[in-house]
Amino acid sequence: MHVHKYEKLWLIASLVLIVGFISTIVFGAVGAGVKMVDDSGGQVNASGLSDHPEFKDPGVRKVGSNEYEVYVVAQQFIFNPETIEVPANSNVTFYVTSRDVIHGFEVVGTNANTMAVPGEVSKITVQFDEPGEHGIVCNEYCGGAHHDMEGKLIVRE
Ligand code: CUA
Missing domain, CATH: 1.20.5 (Single alpha-helices involved in coiled-coils or other helix-helix interfaces)
Structure with missing residues (x-):
């Protein structure tokens, strides 16, 4: 041929x-x-979160004049805390983990988008310049009410 x-x-x-x-x-x-998981936040005992110095009481910590740390625990089917409030012009580092199964943690409209994995701490830093509201969504299928799993981030004036 x-x-x-x-x-x-x-x-x-x-x-x-x-x-x-x-x-x-x-x-x-x-x-x-x-790398699917940003493990720069280190490891954590998923079944011992209630004894963890930070994750036992998740929420916002002020660590500098414009610097904040936010500890978030994801679990079926909520984020704890459900509402996060930080001021505008702040630099916010999120430490996210899960108590049970793999979840997602996305702050809509920002580049904060990570997985929440039991035993791992995902660490992401975001600069919030403008006041406003962002939805927080779980974008990993985590069970029956996955689609209802959401939180809110408020950037105050
Ligand atoms: Cu949690 Cu989907």
Whole structure:
């Protein structure tokens, strides 16, 4: 069978593309450099949160003039605290963990979007410049009332 020279080139080019796409998917899913959990917040005993110095009483801590830390415990099907309040022009570091199963923690309209994993503390820092309200949603399926699991973040004037 005679294959035209350019046809052969196109065949090779499309093969290269296919292999490229597949390796993107494979290495994207399991390769180094992709970390599903930001564990820079360290580890925690998921069944001992009520004895933890910070997670036993989740909420907002003022740690500097414009610096805040917020400890959040996710569980079926609430965030504790459900409402977080910080002032505008503040730098807020969230420490998020879960008491039971894997949840999500996304502050809508910001780049704060992480998983809440039992035993792990996810740490994310966000700068809030403008006053306003942000929904907090769970974006990992966590059971029957997953779609009802939400909180609120209020950025005061
Ligand atoms: Cu918690 Cu979905």
